[in-house]
Amino acid sequence: MPDSQNIRVCQVLHGIVGGGSEQVVLNYCSRMRDIHFDLLYQYEPNPQILERFNEAGINCIRIPDKVHHPLKHLWMMYKIFRQGKYDVVHCHLDWFLNSYVCFIAMLAGIKKRIAHHHQAYSKWNLLCSIMRIPCKLFATHWLACGEAAAINGWGKNAVKKGKVTILPNAIDPERFKFSESARREIRKQYGIKDDDFVIGHVGRFYPQKNHNFLIDVFSEVHKQKPNAKLLLLGDGPLQEKIREKTEILGIAESVIFAGLQKEPAPFYSAMDVFAFPSLWEGLPLTLVEAQYSGLPCVVSENVTKEITISEYYVPIKVFCLKIWAKTLENKFTTNRMFTVNSSNFDISRTFGHLKKIYEE
Secondary structure, eight states, X not given: OOOGGGOEEEEEOSOOSSOHHHHHHHHHHTTOTTSEEEEEEOSOOOHHHHHXXXXXXXXXXXXXXXXXXXXXXXXXXXXXXXXXXXXXXXXXXXXXXXXXXXXXXXXXXXXXXXXXEOEEOSSOHHHHHHHHHHHHHHOSEEEESSHHHHHHHHOHHHHHTTOEEEOOOOBOGGGGSOOHHHHHHHXXXXXXXXXXXXXXXXXXXXXXXXXXXXXXXXXHHHHHOTTEEEEXXXXXXXXXXXHHHHHHHTOGGGEEEXXXXXXOHHHHHHOSEEEEOOSOEESOHHHHHHHXXXXXXXXXXXXXXXXXXXXXXXXXXXXXXXHHHHHHHHTOOSOOOOOXXXXXXXXXXXXXXXXXXXXX
């Protein structure tokens, strides 16, 4: 077993823009300060999120993106892998794109190549079964954030035979405990009254997160509760379209676009209920954070039940506006100090499993 101080790991992400997989990488790597981490990314980073990686001692390297500069992208990746003398390449790309990263790492002579699957696509089963083949060929270690993502990414047989390591999307629970002072501060900052009913959501403005449906649901809630507010954290390419929709529906003054936050934890305390109508997910980190904050969570049934760690987790089977609206209205609670029924998502208990893989 090599000395962890001599281990060099290269993480590979699409970008540093506030996505869940980025936060997972940050949560785990920041616990392993004795290991050297580089991180490759492609797109214009969010300065606040990039700062968090730098503060954690992770050396972030931007390379040409694969869409506009495919040859430069591949060559730069290969060159960095060769020159970096890495013991491990650990990639987190979606849509099975981990395969080409592992292939480049193999050509560069890197012996330990980890492909980490973070999604559980609810459709395209045949396509998934085909696209996982090169991942299996070029990756030496098969990881997933949960059982649903493991089956989707690697297949039922691989999971059944124990070939897949499940590494939960874990957090520091202490950071997300409910805080009355944080609740008052955030509400004051955004002009939210004490008796306003706040529905919260954290997620990038991408089709997967289903903001379009969420706005329709909130419009229904607002008809019954004029004091309702919708607090949205995140950014993304669909944000302006969603903003325009709130104007059309006449609810713009009740919808707060708080943007991407370097420190989202206090915002959970300001919410009364958490809505999560995603079309597909792996094991969403934001739901772990929301439950540790004591928030009732109303969630699409497309999200795996593995993430149910509190009594206030409510899955809904259908995308029916009135059902969602009524459920959100009925799930308000003043009890935010309950105990989470699991330690599976506590980073202090889980980071050692990944460190062991790096060191072995």
